Amino acid sequence: MPASSRRTNAVAAWRGLILAGTALTLAACQSSGGGNQVIDPRAGSAVNIQSLTTVVEANPQDPTAYNIRGTAHGQAGDNRAALEDFNTAIQLNPRYYQAYANRALVYRRMGDLNSALNDYNSALSINPSYDVALIGRGNLFRLNNNYGRALQDFNTAISIDSSDARAFHNRGLIYQAQGQHQRAIEDFATAIGLGPNNPEPYNGRGVSYLALNDTGVALDDFNQALQLDRQYAEAWANRGLALETQGERNKARAAYSRALTIDPGMQSAKDGIRRLDSGKPPLRGT
DSSP states (O other): OOHHHHHHHHHHHHHHHGGGGGOOOOSOOSTTSOOOOOSOGGGGSHHHHHHHHHHHHHOTTOHHHHHHHHHHHHHTTOHHHHHHHHHHHHHHOTTOHHHHHHHHHHHHHHTOHHHHHHHHHHHHHHOTTOHHHHHHHHHHHHHTTOHHHHHHHHHHHHHHOTTOHHHHHHHHHHHHHTTOHHHHHHHHHHHHHHOTTOHHHHHHHHHHHHHTTOHHHHHHHHHHHHHHOTTOHHHHHHHHHHHHHTTOHHHHHHHHHHHHHHOTTOHHHHHHHHHHHHTOOOOOOO
């Protein structure tokens, strides 16, 4: 390819990903996760990474170039390369709070929660109003069952940007874990209104409706989640539980089986099939 064409592709890649330089999200949002995907999946393609490498080589002292390429590596699942780029971005600009938050998310995906927490704290020490870091840190607290600290971060994120669906969804998960299902339903509904194409708030709301024994409405939410994502194993398992509760044993078995086809390790689906095989009554609520 001529050098001029490579430069053209590199500029196009740069423009297409410039917004991604502010926040990397790696499909981390599940009922046990949180955060909506904001980077074009094409960002992690080999062609795009090659184009971004051309940008980095042309701008070796620009931390933004490394941060953006790091987001692409992260999208491609290459944690090592992503960390290298975020490390370089931070070395070039120690106050680059977006790069700290991006690196934190990679650390979280690698299971290094202490390093992730340190990076979120660094990002927030530079910019206390950075909602991406507040939501990310809140999720770490939530995963450690530190619900009080998690709520503080989500509430702060909402006060900064009341249009951020992730904050409402994640706060809803906290309320759900605390058994405050009506409050959880309200937050999931707000998240749905702000991001109607995200299946996870539908699934979350369905879980709370099921806990309140409103099985029909719960089933509607699980069905809506599956319309948006047919590979959503957790929603299939939850749909199975709702159908099992209604006495639709054959349909419930089919839903549990579909969940296990997608995620063979899903314990709730295994438990559902075991109950159906044993004739035991279904579990109610969460």
